[in-house]
Amino acid sequence: MNSPRNRLIYLAQSPLATRALLQKVIKLDPTCSKIFHHSTNELVNTYQLPVRRAEKLYRYIKQYQEDCSVSKKLADFKIWTILDQDFPLLLKLIPDPPVILYGLGRSDYLQHSPSLAVVGTRHPSQLAKQHMYRLLKPLVDREWLFVSGMAYGIDGYAHRIADYYKGRTIAVLAGGLLHPYPSKHLDLFHRLAKxxxxxxxxxxxxxxxxxxxxxxxxxxxxxxFATLVVEAQERSGSLITADQALEQGREVMAVPGAISLAQAKGCHHLIQNGAKLIQNTYDILQEWELIKRNWRQIRSEIH
Structure with missing residues (x-):
């Protein structure tokens, strides 16, 4: 029980331990043991913490035991730490990787390739749903995996297409797995977790x-390997995802729409700025064919 990963997992359960702090803990001491022996002043000086936060963190750390209740509370979840051999390879390459991931369901999906992010507006047009079926169903048949955020609209529809046609999909949540959001997608959450x-x-x-x-x-x-934006307004979370994809060195694709449609303006903006215009499934497959050799080589090297 008293291992580097368990110490890291214990630290991560405290709201005092931000991702930045956990990253610094690992950088200074990969065994994650020294912080458990620091005084409050050492926490302040080593990690540049405010005094009150350091005092609270010190009290939390002192509660740690080898058989602590944290392990029991997390027993139902698959946990990956950045110290583990099976930590998702692709996430090690992004500028700000997570330190810990919690999961429910098919853990092998994190190693599946090719994987395509599918994002878009929470209020898609009826035409967008038709586009998604025509674009994504052939990819399901080719055993592609879709990644999205389980939100209303495009995200949820991408998950449902994969599930209905017996494909593969990963939902990435913006809160803990005991608090799936949005609440109206609770049935979808349970289906995806199963x-x-x-x-x-x-x-x-x-x-x-x-x-x-x-x-x-x-x-x-x-x-x-790429993010597909189906419909998005000019200022939206989908465009944030597209920007992050570019920062990570990944491809960005966008589906055009009617010029009168507000939900299409974000996609048109992306296309104007260099995103690949997607008119059919072949366009997506062509993009994958162009880069898959390099992509697989990167995966094998970091593995």
Whole structure:
């Protein structure tokens, strides 16, 4: 029980331990043991913490025991830490990788290739749904995997297409797995957790916060060789995901729409700025054919 990964997992359950702090802990001491022996002053000086936060973290750390109740509370979840051999390879390559992931379902999906992020508006047009079926169903038949955020609209529809046609999909949540959001997608959440994979970088007990959503989006793009935006307004979370994909060195694709449609403006903006215009499934397959050799080589090298 008293291993580096268990110490890291224990630290991560505290709201005092941000991702930045956990990354610094690992950088300074991969065994994650020294922090458990620091005084409050050492926590302040080593990690540049405010005094009150350091005092609270010190008290939390002192509660750690080898057989602590944290392990029992997390027993139902698959947990990957960045210290583990089976930590998702693709997420190691992004600028700000998660330190810990919690999951329910098919853990092998994190190694599946090719994987495509599918994102878009929460209020899609009827035409967008038709486009998604025509674009994505042939990819399901080719055993592609879709990554999305289980939100209303495009995200949920991407998951449902994969599930209905017996494909593969990963949902990345913006809160802990004990608090799936949105609540109206609770049935979808349970279906995905049973037959596919649902993951989060936030401890299971943590409720979603507004700032979690843009943080979550970097994992959606990070798990995929490309991000496909189906419909999106000019200022939207989907465009944030597209920006993060570009920052991560991934491809961005966009489906055009009617010039009078507000939900199409974000896609048109992406296309104007270099995103690949997607008119049919062949366009997506062509993009994968162009880069798959390099993509697979990168995966094999970091493996």
């Amino acid at each position: 037959n596919h994979l649902v993951i989060s970088e936030y401890p299971p007990h943590l409720k979603p916060e507004r700032y979690h959503f843009p943080e979550r989006n970097r994992l959606i793009s990070g798990l995929s």
